[in-house]
Amino acid sequence: MKIAIIGGTGSIGKGFALRWGQKHQVIVGSREQEKARAKAAEYNGILKDYGFKADISGDVNEKAASEADVVLLAIRYGQIASTIEQIKPGLEGKIVISVVVPMEKDRCIIVPEGVPLEIPTNSREDYKADYFCYVTPPAGSAAQEIAPLLPERTELVSAFHNVPAAKLANLDIELNYDVGVCGNSMHSKNIVFGLVRDIPGMRPMDIGPIETSSMVESITPLLVNVAIRNHMKDVGIKFVD
Template identity: 25%
Template sequence: MTNISIIGSGHMARALATVMLRGNNPVQILGRDGSRTRDLVESLGPGATGGVTGAAVTGAIVFFAIPHKEVHNAILEIGDSLDGRVVVDISNTVDVSNFDRLTTEPGVSAAEETARLLNGRAEVVKAFNTTFPTTLEAGKVGGQHLDVFIAGDSEQAKEKVSAVAAAAGMRPIDVGPLRRSRELEAFMLVVMGLQVSPEHQHFNWDTALRIFP
């Protein structure tokens, strides 16, 4: 059993909390909107607790389920309670105004930016950016389990994230060091572009990436 903290109270926060609880891992939800956070915690049931962003983090693994542009302020608000923990960056920096570019500078990923902001205070892992809320909450797509692609520079941190993913019935796949998050994020530019394209109506936000077998 691993205590999990999730920063955010939106659709991805709900999906992550659902699968973490499914794996018997207690969940703490911290969000800026107190009413929304309370409603989410109540809907999740036993094993879930909540509070406002800035409250002390209790989880050994902390998921940032917020847009990447909000991560900097979240880190400032949370303060030193992130120290020594595993921080999971799930963000995609696709420009949703046109789905035609990434908002990060070439050669750098959102996860690497998060790592720089934390400056060694916590181990940063990239994971869950290739899953979307509906399929993640369901834990499968098309009758198949979900793959969770994991990048990070700490083998121990990746093992911890892999363990909670596996406990929730998903298959963790270690793709290498944190710099591989560049490719994970860039590929989602292709995927999300397909999902919104009228030329590919069979793609939608309920799709997921999986490697066979």
């Protein structure tokens, strides 16, 4: 399978490229072609050192998307509209996976008793929280904001939100995480289930339709807060019964 990682030069993109590059043809996407190609060469070199003959290439986002079977959006929430506009012509009829999480620290405001809810902009610094929070998009989740921006025959799946980037990119570490998968088509979800299983130690969990994405996306800031406050690193999730 040919997988384009839009934002593939970032930390989470690196992890996916190294894990999927062992079995699939991966295209690292970036706004800058030279940067994409340099990172692709770096990832090929890492996998070669581990004994894998990888086929990772790099190109600008729009070309990467147009050449792939599956397109992974490993971008920041604020880049959604501009990135999809850039790659939209190459998304028709394909599966798009969103790992986007709208979380921030600066937007978390604690309002003490007696302070007006409408805090003046110049006073907001005094009320910022010291934890990360999920910033709920107007549509309900990042995935629900992405959905109407895609071509009609494109199938959207949201997944991999709670996978620690550092551990994903460290091939010396054995992973042991569950991955929540949300989507409206069992065809596309089954393909993503397979991509989850292609990463040793990962187990896919069907969460429901794309409307359930907010539940999974919002776990990420929770995990970050748990890690920071309890002196842990790269916290993930595992469901037990």
